[in-house]
Amino acid sequence: MAKTLYDKLWDDHLVAENPDGSALIYIDRQLLHEVTSPQAFEGLKIAGRKPRRIEANLATPDHNVPTTNNEREQGISGIADPISLIQVKTLDENCDEFGVTQFNIDDIRQGIVHVVGPEQGYTLPGLTMVCGDSHTATHGAFGAMAFGVGTSEVEHVLATQCLRQKKMKNMLVKVDGKLGYGVTAKDVVLAVIGEIGTAGGNGHAIEFAGTAIEELSMEGRMTICNMAIEAGARVGLVAVDDKTIEYVKGRPFAPQKEHWDMAVKAWNDLHTDEGAHFDTIVELKAEDIAPQVTWGTSPEMVKPVTGSIPNPLSEDNPVKKEGIERALEYMDLKADSAISSIPVDKVFIGSCTNSRIEDMREAAEVAKGRKVAASVKQAMVVPGSGLVKEQAEAEGLDKIFVEAGFEWREPGCSMCLAMNADRLEPGEHCASTSNRNFEGRQGQGGRTHLVSPAMAAAAAVYGHFTDVRDIEISSLRGGA
Amino acid sequence: MEAFTQHQGLVVPLDRANVDTDAIIPKQFLKSIKRSGFGPNLFDEWRYMDHGEPGMDNSKRPVNPDFILNFPRYEGASVLLARENFGCGSSREHAPWALEDYGFKAVIAPSYADIFFNNCFKNGILPIVLDNKTMDVLFEEAESTEGYQLAIDLDKQTVTRPNGEVISFEVEPDRKHSLYNGLDDIGITLQQEQSITDYEEARKQRAPWLFS
Numbered sequence: 241m242a243k244t245l246y247d248k249l250w251d252d253h254l255v256a257e258n259p260d261g262s263a264l265i266y267i268d269r270q271l272l273h274e275v276t277s278p279q280a281f282e283g284l285k286i287a288g289r290k291p292r293r294i295e296a297n298l299a300t301p302d303h304n305v306p307t308t309n310n311e312r313e314q315g316i317s318g319i320a321d322p323i324s325l326i327q328v329k330t331l332d333e334n335c336d337e338f339g340v341t342q343f344n345i346d347d348i349r350q351g352i353v354h355v356v357g358p359e360q361g362y363t364l365p366g367l368t369m370v371c372g373d374s375h376t377a378t379h380g381a382f383g384a385m386a387f388g389v390g391t392s393e394v395e396h397v398l399a400t401q402c403l404r405q406k407k408m409k410n411m412l413v414k415v416d417g418k419l420g421y422g423v424t425a426k427d428v429v430l431a432v433i434g435e436i437g438t439a440g441g442n443g444h445a446i447e448f449a450g451t452a453i454e455e456l457s458m459e460g461r462m463t464i465c466n467m468a469i470e471a472g473a474r475v476g477l478v479a480v481d482d483k484t485i486e487y488v489k490g491r492p493f494a495p496q497k498e499h500w501d502m503a504v505k506a507w508n509d510l511h512t513d514e515g516a517h518f519d520t521i522v523e524l525k526a527e528d529i530a531p532q533v534t535w536g537t538s539p540e541m542v543k544p545v546t547g548s549i550p551n552p553l554s555e556d557n558p559v560k561k562e563g564i565e566r567a568l569e570y571m572d573l574k575a576d577s578a579i580s581s582i583p584v585d586k587v588f589i590g591s592c593t594n595s596r597i598e599d600m601r602e603a604a605e606v607a608k609g610r611k612v613a614a615s616v617k618q619a620m621v622v623p624g625s626g627l628v629k630e631q632a633e634a635e636g637l638d639k640i641f642v643e644a645g646f647e648w649r650e651p652g653c654s655m656c657l658a659m660n661a662d663r664l665e666p667g668e669h670c671a672s673t674s675n676r677n678f679e680g681r682q683g684q685g686g687r688t689h690l691v692s693p694a695m696a697a698a699a700a701v702y703g704h705f706t707d708v709r710d711i712e713i714s715s716l717r718g719g720a
Numbered sequence: 721m722e723a724f725t726q727h728q729g730l731v732v733p734l735d736r737a738n739v740d741t742d743a744i745i746p747k748q749f750l751k752s753i754k755r756s757g758f759g760p761n762l763f764d765e766w767r768y769m770d771h772g773e774p775g776m777d778n779s780k781r782p783v784n785p786d787f788i789l790n791f792p793r794y795e796g797a798s799v800l801l802a803r804e805n806f807g808c809g810s811s812r813e814h815a816p817w818a819l820e821d822y823g824f825k826a827v828i829a830p831s832y833a834d835i836f837f838n839n840c841f842k843n844g845i846l847p848i849v850l851d852n853k854t855m856d857v858l859f860e861e862a863e864s865t866e867g868y869q870l871a872i873d874l875d876k877q878t879v880t881r882p883n884g885e886v887i888s889f890e891v892e893p894d895r896k897h898s899l900y901n902g903l904d905d906i907g908i909t910l911q912q913e914q915s916i917t918d919y920e921e922a923r924k925q926r927a928p929w930l931f932s
């Protein structure tokens with residue numbers, strides 16, 4: 241029978257099917273970070289249980305680590321917040337005690353878990369992979385079944401290397417055609433969420449396919465899968481192709497020598513068979529997608545930069561209407577005004593959605609030779625890992641940013657969720673490349689607008705949202 | 721985990737859709753390395769007028785009189801009514817920990833985000849799904865009737881209204897079994913140890929690069 245990619249990954253990891261309809265699924269690899277792991281390790285200790293395959297875990301601190309150069313120079317002792325310090329220390333202690341490989345705060349390989357995994361070749365096609373973080377779907381860009389879990393399940397995986405799961409439904413999001421100039425993966429995924437809503441993918445694994453997805457780089461595909469969860473789907477997937485295999489090749493945790501050939505052979509089957517059944521299909525035309533900006537407090541509240549803010553009066557559904565009214569009030573925006581008229585107080589370029597080298601380059605292309613507008617209080621660029629930072633600096637991107645008036649920071653989650661000192665003040669509008677614009681996400685009372693890296697850089701330069709397609713962009717890529 | 725068999729309790733109606741986990745428990749409280757103590761900071765940004773940080777004495781903070789949980793008539797509520805897509809957003813298990821620590825035993829909503837739904841069962845909270853029409857009735861009653869209580873029976877899979885009307889709900893048999901008996905998930909899985917070992921052996925043959 242013809243199978244979807246998700247069906248194949250599911251079948252390949254089935255340990256047992258139980259009479260009650262649940263299944264036991266094998267988990268190949270787990271990523272750990274400081275926020276959702278301490279209670280899991282504690283649980284193991286209390287129950288006197290041993291991890292089943294500790295080598296199947298990789299840890300790095302990201303959510304809580306400071307990103308200013310000053311603090312980071314002092315390593316772990318530079319963490320000013322005593323409670324955050326305890327959490328990062330606890331991760332160190334647990335990794336030492338249990339023997340987990342960790343890239344600690346001083347390691348150049350440290351970074352956001354979802355940037356580190358792929359970068360190290362720890363993320364591989366065909367894997368099942370979990371992490372106590374909802375954006376684990378990111379790794380699905382490699383044709384892996386990756387999903388976020390709660391702390392009890394982190395513990396469950398540590399103890400058993402398995403999870404009890406129910407199979408999800410299959411959803412296909414097909415984006416055919418050619419993306420316009422200045423339109424990126426981020427705009428595609430925001431447009432998809434705008435189309436299907438934040439609950440549109442509930443209970444589904446979403447496979448992203450179509451010529452526009454095939455054309456994307458691995459970084460772009462990761463950006464798309466990263467936000468599958470914002471469409472309600474725990475799993476996002478892209479089929480394996482030559483680009484996937486090329487990206488993985490030679491990375492530290494990737495298979496070597498004779499194992500490499502064997503692996504590639506297995507990975508070549510990681511795509512949906514012709515004629516396989518999807519429960520839901522959504523199709524978008526790449527040509528219809530413009531650069532996107534969220535205006536409200538949910539990722540589905542999104543419009544093209546050329547559009548205007550919706551009017552609750554033209555919404556019939558009472559729940560939606562109230563949602564719009566509440567969002568407009570929280571965001572302090574007027575119905576029907578132009579998206580491009582929204583002023584920006586702060587700019588954040590970073591997060592597991594958009595902090596890879598390609599994102600840094602896209603933002604730098606806009607920033608080059610320009611200056612952050614005087615009305616913008618702070619614009620920061622936070623690379624996703626120490627290695628992204630190193631690469632960006634080798635390409636001179638840091639200088640471009642600093643000359644333009646951006647802060648160039650150390651790797652971490654930073655203002656994506658504002659657990660450390662990087663956060664918005666009440667009332668501030670932020671152009672952010674992250675993935676969530678919920679109330680208070682980037683600081684209590686803060687107002688987040690989700691955009692692509694190029695759009696964020698443009699907002700920084702002009703002080704309000706600006707269509708990147710109208711801006712002359714200097715190419716950083718070898719005279720192309 | 722505490723078992724859930726039957727429960728009757730005061731109902732509080734939280735009439736908004738897409739309540740996310742950041743709203744349920746704001747991120748600054750995720751710095752704790754413990755599982756307990758999150759109750760006072762449940763819905764922190766809505767519940768208090770000031771900005772909450774871990775370690776504060778919550779009893780001294782100015783409360784928001786307009787937030788429903790703070791209405792005196794809902795004090796001691798243990799059943800939460802909510803709208804669509806409750807618990808969307810992050811995977812933080814701190815969200816059900818906070819609900820549980822506050823005293824909630826059950827949530828009733830038309831739909832939930834998947835990870836949150838799952839996390840509830842692992843922490844002794846029963847998330848019940850009822851259709852929108854029924855939800856409207858419950859909301860209306862809970863808002864208009866002081867001291868409104870619902871009786872929930874997991875075994876029978878029913879919610880009983882004060883007028884005696886019985887509403888049935890669905891729950892997956894395996895989830896029901898674990899919650900009803902307060903079973904430890906890891907313990908259950910370890911009973912299948914042999915299957916895991918067999919699988920691992922086979923996987924090692926097929927994908928040796930994952931084991932080297």
Ligand code: SF4
Pocket residue numbers: 302303352353354373375591592593652653656657674675
């Ligand atoms: S960057 Fe943001 S979304 Fe990604 S893991 Fe960190 S906090 Fe979560």
